[in-house]
Amino acid sequence: MKWIKNIFREIFGLFVDDGAFALAILIWLSFMRWATSHLTLSPAAIGVILFAGLALILIESTTRFARRTPR
Amino acid sequence: MIIGWAHTGTSVVASFLASLVECVEALTVVLAVGSVRGWRSALIGSATAIGVLLVIVAALGTVLTHIPLRSIQLVIGTLLLLFGLRWLRKAILRSAGLIPLHDEQAAFAKNAESMRHFGNGHTAWDKIAFAATFHITMLEGTEVVFIVIAIGAGRTGTLFPASLGAVGALLVVIALGFILHRPLARVPENTFKFIVGVMLSAFGTFWVGEGMHLAWPAADWSILALIAAYLAIALVMVPLCRSRSQAVTSNP
Numbered sequence: 001m002k003w004i005k006n007i008f009r010e011i012f013g014l015f016v017d018d019g020a021f022a023l024a025i026l027i028w029l030s031f032m033r034w035a036t037s038h039l040t041l042s043p044a045a046i047g048v049i050l051f052a053g054l055a056l057i058l059i060e061s062t063t064r065f066a067r068r069t070p071r
Numbered sequence: 072m073i074i075g076w077a078h079t080g081t082s083v084v085a086s087f088l089a090s091l092v093e094c095v096e097a098l099t100v101v102l103a104v105g106s107v108r109g110w111r112s113a114l115i116g117s118a119t120a121i122g123v124l125l126v127i128v129a130a131l132g133t134v135l136t137h138i139p140l141r142s143i144q145l146v147i148g149t150l151l152l153l154f155g156l157r158w159l160r161k162a163i164l165r166s167a168g169l170i171p172l173h174d175e176q177a178a179f180a181k182n183a184e185s186m187r188h189f190g191n192g193h194t195a196w197d198k199i200a201f202a203a204t205f206h207i208t209m210l211e212g213t214e215v216v217f218i219v220i221a222i223g224a225g226r227t228g229t230l231f232p233a234s235l236g237a238v239g240a241l242l243v244v245i246a247l248g249f250i251l252h253r254p255l256a257r258v259p260e261n262t263f264k265f266i267v268g269v270m271l272s273a274f275g276t277f278w279v280g281e282g283m284h285l286a287w288p289a290a291d292w293s294i295l296a297l298i299a300a301y302l303a304i305a306l307v308m309v310p311l312c313r314s315r316s317q318a319v320t321s322n323p
Contacts, residue, residue, distance in 0.1 A: 006206070006210065010210050010213060010214075011213060011217075014154055014157075014213075014214060014217060015150060015153040015154055015157065016153065016157075017157045017160075017161070018157075018160070021156070021157070021160065022153055022157070025149075025152055025153055025156060026149070026153075029149055029152070029279060032279075032283065033145075033283055036283045036284065036285065043285050043286045043287065043288060044288045046280070046283075046285050047280055047285060047287055047288065047293065050276060050279065050280055050285075051276055051297060051300060054152065054156065054272070054276060055300070055301070055304050057156070058156055058159065058160060058163075058304065058305075058308070059304065059308060061160055062160055062163050062164060062167075062308050062311075062312050063308075063311065063312060063315055065160075065164055065169065065312070066164070066167065066169055066311075066312035066313075066315035066316045067315050067316075069169045069316055070316060
């Protein structure tokens with residue numbers, strides 16, 4: 001049954017590598033879900049804001065990793 | 072709903088490249104096991120796992136047709152973003168030289184060595200060879216199944232092109248494995264992961280938007296715009312991460 005445990009661990013690892021990175025994505029998506037139902041914005045603006053938040057999370061996470069990792 | 076080329080084409084390419092990377096990793100272990108312990112049990116183990124994975128895809132595909140599309144798009148889109156952005160993050164860091172590249176030759180040598188520790192395996196039925204190849208094919212195959220489901224479940228009619236991409240990758244890797252009989256070390260794995268990370272992140276953003284009832288401007292063509300935007304950011308991040316890291320080295 002060890003392989004079943006490994007598969008479940010592997011499935012979790014598919015989505016979560018850096019915990020803070022995964023959490024930031026989930027928080028941003030939850031905020032956007034709330035924002036789309038409470039704010040009056042054009043679809044294009046919502047699309048751009050959704051993407052911009054995710055891109056910023058990616059930029060912050062990679063630069064944070066780079067800052068603490070000497071080559 | 073009619074699906075456009077922008078959707079079908081990107082589904083096939085993303086699924087093909089992602090599956091190719093996973094199949095290459097599985098092939099390395101299957102080759103290591105087969106060359107040390109014999110091919111019969113190694114190939115049966117791998118084939119059995121592929122059979123189990125096909126049943127899972129068929130079952131999940133049927134189940135997903137009974138769930139409202141908006142809910143699927145939101146859940147699958149979120150999972151796809153977690154998965155795709157994680158791949159893209161790692162690919163950027165690998166390209167910047169901050170994480171070592173995956174070495175298929177080293178993986179082959181390590182797996183072959185560990186198989187030798189179990190003694191002579193050239194018997195009619197080798198449980199160790201079967202278990203090892205079944206295990207690796209299930210592990211890597213689970214990722215392929217998720218990618219196919221995630222790309223294909225967001226819209227009616229996209230599961231087939233996504234499956235086609237994955238099956239194509241599997242056949243290419245099997246053919247190369249039979250012809251070459253050695254690990255596919257020259258496959259530009261990180262470049263593929265970089266491209267796939269960009270595409271999956273774009274798909275994830277698109278699905279989540281649709282799940283939130285967002286009517287994307289230009290409909291499916293927004294996927295191509297998202298791919299271009301993620302690619303531009305990722306390409307800028309590689310030298311930026313490299314320079315940040317060098318700054319750390321020079322100012323410890």
